[in-house]
Amino acid sequence: MEEKAISRAVIKRLPRYYRYLGELLDNGVERISSNELSDRMQVTASQIRQDLNNFGGFGQQGYGYNVKYLYQEIGKILGLDKTYNVIIVGAGNLGQALANYVRFEKRGFRVIGMFDVNPQLIGKKVRGIEIRMLDELMDFLKEHDIQIATLTLPKNAAEEVALKLVEGGVKAIWNFAHTDLNLPKDVIVENVHLSESLMQLSYNITRHQQEKEKK
Amino acid sequence: MEEKAISRAVIKRLPRYYRYLGELLDNGVERISSNELSDRMQVTASQIRQDLNNFGGFGQQGYGYNVKYLYQEIGKILGLDKTYNVIIVGAGNLGQALANYVRFEKRGFRVIGMFDVNPQLIGKKVRGIEIRMLDELMDFLKEHDIQIATLTLPKNAAEEVALKLVEGGVKAIWNFAHTDLNLPKDVIVENVHLSESLMQLSYNITRHQQEKEKK
Numbered sequence: 001m002e003e004k005a006i007s008r009a010v011i012k013r014l015p016r017y018y019r020y021l022g023e024l025l026d027n028g029v030e031r032i033s034s035n036e037l038s039d040r041m042q043v044t045a046s047q048i049r050q051d052l053n054n055f056g057g058f059g060q061q062g063y064g065y066n067v068k069y070l071y072q073e074i075g076k077i078l079g080l081d082k083t084y085n086v087i088i089v090g091a092g093n094l095g096q097a098l099a100n101y102v103r104f105e106k107r108g109f110r111v112i113g114m115f116d117v118n119p120q121l122i123g124k125k126v127r128g129i130e131i132r133m134l135d136e137l138m139d140f141l142k143e144h145d146i147q148i149a150t151l152t153l154p155k156n157a158a159e160e161v162a163l164k165l166v167e168g169g170v171k172a173i174w175n176f177a178h179t180d181l182n183l184p185k186d187v188i189v190e191n192v193h194l195s196e197s198l199m200q201l202s203y204n205i206t207r208h209q210q211e212k213e214k215k
Numbered sequence: 216m217e218e219k220a221i222s223r224a225v226i227k228r229l230p231r232y233y234r235y236l237g238e239l240l241d242n243g244v245e246r247i248s249s250n251e252l253s254d255r256m257q258v259t260a261s262q263i264r265q266d267l268n269n270f271g272g273f274g275q276q277g278y279g280y281n282v283k284y285l286y287q288e289i290g291k292i293l294g295l296d297k298t299y300n301v302i303i304v305g306a307g308n309l310g311q312a313l314a315n316y317v318r319f320e321k322r323g324f325r326v327i328g329m330f331d332v333n334p335q336l337i338g339k340k341v342r343g344i345e346i347r348m349l350d351e352l353m354d355f356l357k358e359h360d361i362q363i364a365t366l367t368l369p370k371n372a373a374e375e376v377a378l379k380l381v382e383g384g385v386k387a388i389w390n391f392a393h394t395d396l397n398l399p400k401d402v403i404v405e406n407v408h409l410s411e412s413l414m415q416l417s418y419n420i421t422r423h424q425q426e427k428e429k430k
Contacts, residue, residue, distance in 0.1 A: 011418060015411035019393070042395075078414045079421030093315060097308030103393065103410060109417075147420065172420050174413065178234070178318065180257075188423060190416040194407065195318060196230035198389065199293045201405040202324075203226060205362065205387050206294030208403060 006054050006077075013051060014074055016041070021071040033064035083108045085146050089161055090153030091116035091124075091131045094176060098150060099126040109148065113140055117157075134161070141168030148172045155179035221269050221292075228266060229289055231256070236286040248279035298323045300361050304376055305368030306331035306339075306346045309391060313365060314341040324363065328355055332372075349376070356383030363387045370394040 020041055024032060034052075038045035052065065075081055086104075088095045091114045098104070099111050114131045121131045132140065149170045151158050158177030165173065172188040175181055181189055235256055239247060249267075253260035267280065290296055301319075303310045306329045313319070314326050329346045336346045347355065364385045366373055373392030380388065387403040390396055396404055 012415070014418070015408070015414040018414065019408075019411070077418065077421075079417035080414065082417070082421070084417065084420070093308050093312030097312055098409075100308060101409075104413060107410070107413075109413060148416065171423075172416055174416055186423075188416065188419045190412055190419070192407070192409065192412050193230070193234075194313075194316075195322070196234070197405055197407050198319060198322075198324060199230040199233065199295065200227070201363065201387055201389055201403065202294035202297070202299065203229070203292065204403045204405070205299070206292075206297070208386075208401075 010051050010054055013043075014078055017051070018071065018074045018078060018080070021067055021074065024067045025071055029067055031064040032067055037065070080107050083110060084148050085144060086111045086148045086150060087113040087115065087140070087146050088150045088152060089115045089134070089137070089165070090151060090176075091118075091121050091126070092152065095150070095152035096126050098152065099129055102127075112144060113146075115140075137161075137164060138168055141165070141170065146170050148174060150174045150176070152176045225266050225269055228258075229293055232266070233286065233289045233293060233295075236282055236289065239282045240286055244282055246279045247282055252280070295322050298325060299363050300359060301326045301363045301365060302328040302330065302355070302361050303365045303367060304330045304349070304352070304380070305366060305391075306333075306336050306341070307367065310365070310367040311341050313367065314344055317342075327359060328361075330355075352376075352379060353383055356380070356385065361385050363389060365389045365391070367391045 020037065034045040034048045037043075037048050041048070052070070072081075086109050088099055088111055091099075095114060095116070099114060105111070111127075111129055114126060114129050115134050115137050116131055117134045119133070122133060124131045146169070149162075149165045149172070151162060151173060153161065155178045158175065158179050159181055162173055162175070162181045162183055166183055166187055171186065173181065173183070173190070175189055175191045176194070178193060178195055180191070183189060235252065249260040249263045252258075252263050256263070267285070287296075301324050303314055303326060306314075310329060310331070314329060320326070326342075326344055329341060329344050330349050330352050331346055332349045334348070337348060339346045361384070364377075364380045364387070366377060366388060368376065370393045373390065373394050374396055377388055377390070377396045377398055381398055381402055386401065388396065388398070388405070390404055390406045391409070393408060393410055395406070398404060
C-alpha cells in the first residue's frame with residue numbers, strides 16, 4: 001500500500017466503514033457500489049468515494065467495491081491485523097463490562113489481566129480473567145508484554161496509576177477516567193469521556209426545545 | 216444571553232471547559248486568565264479567547280474570567296441547569312456502571328428506571344433503582360416523563376427497543392449499542408461506539424510503530 005498522509009477526519013470515519021463492511025460480509029455481500037454504501041451509511045456517495053480513494057485502487061468503475069478486500073485493507077490500516085495484550089485497571093462494573101465484550105477479543109484485543117484495589121474482588125474471575133490486586137501490577141508488567149492498558153477507575157487515582165503503567169512499559173492507554181492524563185509525549189492516550197457525551201446530548205435536547213418554542 | 220449560531224466544533228469543546236472550570240471551582244479558584252486556562256487545558260490561549268467570546272462578555276481584559284459565572288453560563292448552554300429523567304435499557308455490567316455514576320445525577324441526570332430481559336435481574340436494585348422486565352417498559356413510559364433513554368443492550372435488539380421508546384414518547388437516546396439507529400428525524404441520538412474508540416487507539420499504535428521503524 002502506498003503511504004500518504006491521511007487526514008484525521010478520514011481516520012475518524014474508518015471504524016464506521018469497517019463496521020458496515022463487516023456487517024455486509026456477515027450477510028454474504030461480495031460487492032457494493034458507493035451509492036449503495038451511501039444509502040446504508042447515510043453519507044454521500046461522493047464522500048465515500050473521496051474517503052476510500054485515499055487508500056488507492058479499491059473501487060473499480062462500474063463494478064463497485066470488493067467488500068472483503070476493502071474490509072481487510074481498512075482493518076490493516078486500523079491495526080486490526082495484529083493482536084494486542086490488554087489489561088484493565090479498575091474492575092468495577094465498567095471494567096467488567098469491557099472484559100465481557102467478546103467482540104473486542106474477536107478483533108484482536110485480548111484482555112489478559114484485571115486489577116483493582118477492592119479486596120472483595122480478589123480472585124474473582126470475569127470471563128476466565130482473574131482480578132488481581134493493584135500491588136501486583138508492576139510484577140505483572142514485567143512478566144507480560146502489554147500493549148494497551150484500560151483505565152476504568154476514579155479520576156483521583158487515574159494519573160498515578162497511568163504513570164506506573166508508563167514506568168512499566170505500557171505505551172497506550174484507553175482512558176475512561178473523567179480526567180485528562182498528563183503523560184510523556186510518546187504515550188498514546190484515547191479518552192472516552194462519557195460525561196462529555198452526555199452533555200452533548202443535553203445540549204442537543206436544549207437546542208431542540210428552544211427551536212420548537214420559536215415556532 | 217444573545218443568540219448566535221455557535222459552531223459544532225466549539226460546542227464539542229464546551230464540556231471540556233465545563234469540566235476544567237468545575238475543578239477550578241472545587242479548588243476555590245475565583246478568577247482565571249486565558250493564559251492560565253491555556254496551560255492547564257493544553258489549548259492555545261487564543262483558541263480559548265475565541266471560543267469563549269462566542270458567548271459574549273465573560274472575560275474582562277486584564278481581570279481574567281470569573282470562574283463561577285463562566286461555569287454557570289456554559290452549564291446553561293449545555294442544558295445542565297435542568298433535570299432530566301433517565302432510564303437505562305439493558306441492565307448488564309455497562310448499564311449498571313452508568314446507573315452507579317453519582318456524578319451524572321449531580322449534573323441533573325436522574326436515573327429513575329432500569330430494564331432488562333434477563334429474568335435473573337428481576338427486582339434487583341442498583342443504587343436504589345429497581346430493575347424491571349422489558350415488557351413493563353411501555354406502561355412505565357406512560358406513567359413517567361422520560362427525557363433520555365440509555366441503550367446498553369446488544370445491537371440486534373437495539374433498533375426494535377429504540378422504536379418502542381420513540382413510540383412511548385422518548386425524544387433523546389444515548390446509544391451504546393454497536394449500531395447506528397434509524398429513527399425519526401426529531402429524535403436526538405448520541406452514540407458512544409466503544410469499539411470505534413478502541414480502533415482509533417490501535418490505529419495510533421500502528422502508526423506510531425511505523426514511524427519508529429522509519430527512524
